[in-house]
Amino acid sequence: MDDIEMDTTAFPLLSSRMKNLETPATIAMSMRARALISQGKKVISLALGEPDFKTPSFVIDAAYQAAKDGNTKYPPIDGIHSLKKAIQRKFEYENAIRYELDEIMVANGVKQILFNALTATLDAEDEVVLPAPYWTSYPIMVKFLGGNPVYVMCEEQNNFAMLAKDLRAKISNKTKWVVLNSPNNPTGAVWSKQTLLAIAEVLREFPHIWIFCDEIYEHFVFDNQCHYSLAALAPDLKSRILTANGASKTYAMPGWRVGYAGACPSLIKAMMKIQSNSTSGACSVSQAALEAALTKGDEAVLEMKQAYNRRRQKVQAVLSVLPGFTCVAPQGAFYLYPGIKGCIGKTSKGGCLIGTDDQFAQALLEEMYVAVVPGSAFGFSPYLRLSYAADEHILEEACDRIARFVLQLS
Structure with missing residues (x-):
């Protein structure tokens, strides 16, 4: 039988709308964090808005x-x-x-x-x-x-x-x-x-x-x-x-x-x-x-609320005094959204030029193994979103790493 030239245009195609269907940046950042964890890195992820508590x-x-x-x-x-x-x-x-x-x-x-x-x-x-x-x-x-x-x-x-x-x-x-x-x-x-x-x-x-x-x-x-x-x-x-x-x-x-x-x-x-x-x-x-x-479920919700409030206060206290940061105290949910305008234009210890909040988040992940989501994902830069729905000891370590990263910017 003679070879038949394959017409690639005849293969089944995805719909045109799929070209513009994005993966949410929160999930994308979590996937990057998991990839580093699989390599043995001790990553702390504050990227997903997922409660760390067990279901009652x-x-x-x-x-x-x-x-x-x-x-x-x-x-x-x-x-x-x-x-x-x-x-x-x-x-x-x-x-x-x-x-x-x-x-x-x-x-x-x-x-x-x-x-x-x-x-x-x-x-x-x-x-x-x-x-x-x-x-x-x-x-x-x-x-x-x-x-x-x-x-x-x-x-x-x-x-x-x-x-x-x-x-x-x-x-x-x-x-x-x-x-x-x-x-x-x-x-x-x-x-x-x-x-x-x-x-x-x-x-x-x-x-x-x-x-x-x-x-x-x-x-x-x-x-x-x-x-x-x-x-x-x-x-x-x-x-x-x-x-x-x-x-x-x-x-x-x-x-x-x-x-x-x-x-x-x-x-x-x-x-x-x-x-x-x-x-x-x-x-x-x-x-x-x-x-x-x-x-x-009222009692369980109250216990979680009290824990979130303690975490909120601790993390906000650290981030609000970092050079180059602004951090309005959040009054609800379990996120902080600090501004990092004062960090733009600086260089990390690892040699990364911080020109955007995306670059800040990427450098923080690669150099300090802390995953946060850049404000660009939410249409508002230069900011970061951090979830404090995590154990207090984990949050303390994450805050320490973030502080060291910021203080080393030059």
């Missing part, structure tokens, strides 16, 4: 009992009824929001809640207004689905809060969503009641806009601050608000992959259609675990 034992017991009882069949797309009742009670008593059961759904984490919502609503060239610094997945999802992210810069001098006048300036007739995130990832900022009320005033002017409220860090607020849900502060906007939350942070359950949301019935139904054609319902055992957490 009573939550595990509830999941185990559910599995033993045979609750391992396909669950309803929108969530198991008893869990939805528990979520309804949680929204009412903790957030002062009344959602009917047909306004509540359960998914595989808040990421899927957001992906469902954007998939169900975004058309090509629609705009999604995001606070910057932003959680890395927000703009990645928007761009993947054909939308355009638009950024409202939340400056350090304003404690990284979104100002209403800056939000208004970014809204157009193409705006489909405005995303709000307080307590904030990556800054730890907690937006005040006055800030949210001012934002609500702006949003009343634009009835064509959906509002996504990411409240997954709501229980971790410090310094006598309070978390406020926009749907409670502005009930007239409730029909346009999607209030999202989950188990990963609050109950140290990142691997259980279960989140939930409240919104108007039409949006919930649309999101259910998306979910029914992708993952179907969230894991039945994880749903049983979340129900237990929502029902009797």
Whole structure:
């Protein structure tokens, strides 16, 4: 048989949208850290926002009992009824929001809640207004689905809060969503009641806009601050608000992959259609675990909050006095977001010129084996994000290494 020339264009190809689908920088930095660990390096990773606490034992017991009882069949797309009742009670008593059961759904984490919502609503060239610094997945999802992210810069001098006048300036007739995130990832900022009320005033002017409220860090607020849900502060906007939350942070359950949301019935139904054609319902055992957490998890959450507060204070005390650093004390979540403008243009002991926060983070990893995420990943440079969701002894060692790295810059 004669040789046949192979036409490479006939091979199966990936979709064109995959060309622009990024790996979140938080995961990318963690992968670099793991590669060094596999080489025997003693790396400390502060890159991932993952609680170091174990899932409470009573939550595990509830999941185990559910599995033993045979609750391992396909669950309803929108969530198991008893869990939805528990979520309804949680929204009412903790957030002062009344959602009917047909306004509540359960998914595989808040990421899927957001992906469902954007998939169900975004058309090509629609705009999604995001606070910057932003959680890395927000703009990645928007761009993947054909939308355009638009950024409202939340400056350090304003404690990284979104100002209403800056939000208004970014809204157009193409705006489909405005995303709000307080307590904030990556800054730890907690937006005040006055800030949210001012934002609500702006949003009343634009009835064509959906509002996504990411409240997954709501229980971790410090310094006598309070978390406020926009749907409670502005009930007239409730029909346009999607209030999202989950188990990963609050109950140290990142691997259980279960989140939930409240919104108007039409949006919930649309999101259910998306979910029914992708993952179907969230894991039945994880749903049983979340129900237990929502029902009797207050004490466990308080213990974690107290530990996070101690860590926050210790790490902030070190970073705030480093030369070239600025470090606003975060009032929520479990991150610090120090500015490193004074370190730019210097050279590390290993010979790396620090021209950007990416180069700072890379040099810190290679020379001191501490993994942090550069502010460029969150659309706001030159900063770093450090997670203090780690053992206190580990954090002390990490702070010591960071301090030595900074003090050796020339």
